[in-house]
Amino acid sequence: MRNLITMLLFLASFVGLMAQNVTDIERTELKETSVLDTISYSVVTVMGDSVFVLGNGIGSKTLDERVKDISFKTEQLVENVTYSSDNFLIDSNNHFYYLKYKDDIIVAVSAEDEEYFNKSKY
Numbered sequence: 001m002r003n004l005i006t007m008l009l010f011l012a013s014f015v016g017l018m019a020q021n022v023t024d025i026e027r028t029e030l031k032e033t034s035v036l037d038t039i040s041y042s043v044v045t046v047m048g049d050s051v052f053v054l055g056n057g058i059g060s061k062t063l064d065e066r067v068k069d070i071s072f073k074t075e076q077l078v079e080n081v082t083y084s085s086d087n088f089l090i091d092s093n094n095h096f097y098y099l100k101y102k103d104d105i106i107v108a109v110s111a112e113d114e115e116y117f118n119k120s121k122y
Contacts, residue, residue, distance in 0.1 A: 042067040046074045055116035058108060073106050 041055045042063050051074075057063045077083055091098045099107040114120055 044070050044074075046071060047078060054113065056112055058110060058112075070107050073104070077101055077106070 041053045043053050044051045044067050054063060054067055054070075057066050061069065087102045089098075089100045091100055095110060097109045098105050
């Protein structure tokens, strides 16, 4: 379980997103110091702990659906008795970065995620 949380935290820091102290998935507003206006976001939680935030949906999924899906998949991994950290992989293509467990995509991060928070993966 520690490796799973570490991988998720790595992915969150990889795209420059900051974890928030919120105990449930909720919509709120985050004021960036580099951006004068406010933006809304949702928090990905795993076993009641905030892991990272997202600001937009992806594909046909709304933001809330995306966050719930990531939280659900991650909690399923935590409950999996055959879990092995050796099965994690960070992969990419021209449009996305993926955190995968075996062949399942746990989290997909897009350029839109970077733009939403005015952050870069570099």
